[in-house]
Amino acid sequence: MPIPVKSLKAQQHQFANPAFQLEVLQHAGTEEGDFPLFGAKLREHELYPLRPAGTSILQVNVGKMCNQTCRHCHVDAGPDRKEIMTRATMQLCLDALARSPQLTTVDLTGGAPEMNPDFRWFVERLSAMGRQVIVRCNLTIILANPKYYDLPEFFKKHRVQVVSSLPYFSASRTDAQRGDGVFEKSIKALQMLNKVGYGQEGSSLELNLVYNPSGAFLPAGQKSLEAEFKRRLKSGYDIEFNNLFCITNLPVSRYLDYLIESGNYSSYMEKLVTAFNPVAAANVMCRNTISVGWDGALYDCDFNQMLELKVQPGTPQHIRDFDLKQLDERQIVLNQHCYGCTAGAGSSCGGSTT
Amino acid sequence: MDNTYYNPADLKKFGNISELQPEMGRKFFDYYGEVFKEGALTEREKALIALAVSHAVQCPYCIDAYTSDCLEKGADENQMMEAVHVAAAIKGGAALVHGVQMMNKIKDLTM
Secondary structure, three states: OOOOOOOOOOOOOHHHOHHHHHHHHHOOEEOOEEOOOHHHHHHHOOOOOOOOOOOOEEEEEOEOEOOOOOOOOOOOOEOOOOOEOOHHHHHHHHHHHHHOOOOOEEEEEOOOHHHOOOHHHHHHHHHHOOOEEEEEEOOHHHHOOHHHOOHHHHHHHOOOEEEEEOOOOOHHHHHHHHOOOHHHHHHHHHHHHHHOOOOOOOOOOOEEEEEOOOOOOOOOOHHHHHHHHHHHHHHHHOOOOOEEEEOOOOOOHHHHHHHHHOOOHHHHHHHHHHOEOHHHHHOOHHHOEEEEOOOOEEEOOHHHHHOOOEOOOOOOOEHHHOOHHHHOOOOOOOOHHHHHHHEOOOOEOOEOOO | OOOOOOOHHHHHHHHHHHHOOHHHHHHHHHHHHHHOOOOOOOHHHHHHHHHHHHHHOOOHHHHHHHHHHHHHOOOOHHHHHHHHHHHHHHHHHHHHHHHHHHHHHHHHHOO
């Protein structure tokens, strides 16, 4: 199945509409009936309502602009997306962080966050505040334009933790998910990161890889996959990295479209529901993370953000009104896509949760 | 249901075999679970062996289940197809090695 070059939004595709996605998710099921509502499933395990348990991460989505249009992207990011965070909104994030010392980590995501013209300005200030900065770097951006070639040095200067997607240690499966030629460029970018000291044994410059399955199946055994990735990347390309994060694909946006188009939607949802793990449910990332959209709106996670499910009404809705004490009292907004974070070993932006 | 002996939906009903003989069913599934745990072999290696055996015994349920399992456990397409060739080689070899028996018999029966 070829990867479309345009975002769903540019195609005016029905899955560009979050309300339509939610409608589809609500009515997922098998011949035996719809799947149980996620909230009801949590109630069975005495986890409802789900509330934060010590928020320490502010995840900031600095925009949907990206140099890639990956098949599984829940953001529907791409070169045609122009929604990016302004410097004024970034300043509001800095102000909120200054008021909230409990938020020790700032996780920058996108699109390709580096494409935001104020990205470096933002990282410099976050770093000066002493916060641990994570950048979700798609790797190919480092080679996309000469102005990005020094990104590894910039990351190093600010002790940024680099988290990069590499769905497989072969070109065929990587390119099938992320686009032609992505594997080769990703390998070059990883070698550049290694060269400045990232991912090396004993180095504090952390380089973590993200494994998302390239298809309609779940990830299994993070430790075992990590060992296999380390073996294959070292022997094939002399690449080293620290940890592999296994992340389950959630049925949102382009991945939802893929599931429907490939005829795998019902069976995939059934896999997620059947694999519900209450231990993983107790450790979901929305309990320690708050997500900020490109326009400053607040969400429980980046997936809710893309489905336009803002944090519970009655709590601060925008970064300018950020109040961690109030937000820590909120009830987390749930929907059927949440099954993706509670299946099997669990899934979060930091990998398995059990 | 389609007019066929095999229905893909039956795979997820595998556990139902315990209904008519709970004790043996329980013992089988406990054993089955134990076999596929990581041990001297990794879970991925066991999944690849299971995929090869699935082809040798030509079980559509097993091929379905262990293709997914191999993908989930991080096996790649080359490894999976090589595993199928191992099964094919053993099946083909098993047929051919009986050629020796045939040759012995020919020797017995002919002048």
